[in-house]
Amino acid sequence: EKVILNGKITLKTDIKVDFEDRGYQFGDGIYEVIRVYNGQLFTSKEHLNRLMASAKSISLAIPFTAGEIEGHLQQLIQENQLENGMIYMQFTRGVSPRNHAFPAPAIDSVYVAYTKPILHSSENATAGVKTILTEDIRWLRCDIKSLNLLGNILAKQKAADAGCFEALQHRDGIVTEGSSSNVSIVINGKVKTHPATNLILNGISRQVMLGLCKDNGIPFSEQTYTTEELLQADEVFLSSTTAEILPVIEIDGKAVGNGTPGPFTRKLQKLFQDEVAKQCGS
Ligand code: PLP
Structure with missing residues (x-):
């Protein structure tokens, strides 16, 4: 099973949470959940616009455009051959010694995404x-x-x-x-x-x-x-x-x-x- 780490496709077993990740210590980050039907993202533009808006409202810099992120997600769907399910994605403010104030100078965010099949149960x-x-x-x-x-x-x-x-x-x-x-x-x-x-x-x-x-x-x-x-x-x-x-x-x-x-x-x-x-x- 593949996942995305910072825009790159990688093996799920290759990534680990750093205990100093601000998402882990403070919940300092944002996320989205996007549905996939028949291998296609549903309302991805709307979800990615909201992701960008959430990031902006907490002054978290995302080093990709919505179009680039959509490309990563499509690649992940292909890699995992996801037909019906969802993609979970999150950005945290990165890894830095614990301190409430933002790291200065700013550091790279940590971006992860994974897929999960949904078996249609109605x-x-x-x-x-x-x-x-x-x-x-x-x-x-x-x-x-x-x-x-x-x-x-x-x-x-x-x-x-x-x-x-x-x-x-x-x-x-x-x-x-x-x-x-x-x-x-x-x-x-x-x-x-x-x-x-x-x-x-x-x-x-x-x-x-x-x-x-x-x-x-x-x-x-x-x-x-x-x-x-x-x-x-x-x-x-x-x-x-x-x-x-x-x-x-x-x-x-x-x-x-x-x-x-x-x-x-x-x-x-x-x-x-x-x-x-x-x-x-x-
Ligand atoms: N409200 C809250 C608190 C949520 O967590 C969610 C997400 O599932 C929603 C509303 C519904 O939002 P969406 O339709 O974008 O999934």
Whole structure:
């Protein structure tokens, strides 16, 4: 199995984490997850633009263009003969003796990427998933896809402990997003999702979903909504690169709607699959 280290294809067994890597010691870095369908990257431009934006917002210099990185990822897909799966990639601020301030003068970032096959299991997509509601305890720059994921991890573990798939987070009663997904509701045939502010990660799947609403005459708004609206919504669904669009059928043990995936969610799942087929072949 091959991986990328600093733009070069190498063997997975040839790379090691340095204990002074700032990603390891501080979570000082950023990452992306990009889906591969039929050997093709899905929405790679959008993901790489977000990677560049995340890097810029923490003043981390990436010594490659988005086009060059896309080339590396395509090469890795070929090397590993990945058909369906994902690529995980991260950049850290490099290896330097531990000190909170950035290394001065600046040092090289450390860039790694690997592939992982995803065997299509549609059980969650067809049956829907159970969730819990929890307080959003994260920092105020959730728009950055940072390696610092403690808040997300603690929320996800709370869901796992309750036998649930995802934790839906709220800040002072306003629903923000899942621990590793965006969350949207449907009320009277209208899709509502938190606006792309500093309080959520502007998911690429979220953006694809909103584009599909727009192109298919499904009313939508990027507007905040309360936990009461969430609990009374006709439908609730998650979106993310790995989960695509997932119906939420339960929140804190209470059924969403009639407790089965609703028609708008199923329609959006179908449109999403069509979009994947359009962009990556089927
Ligand atoms: N929100 C959070 C906190 C995430 O970690 C993710 C990533 O999976 C998402 C939203 C969804 O983003 P995307 O659709 O770009 O995968």
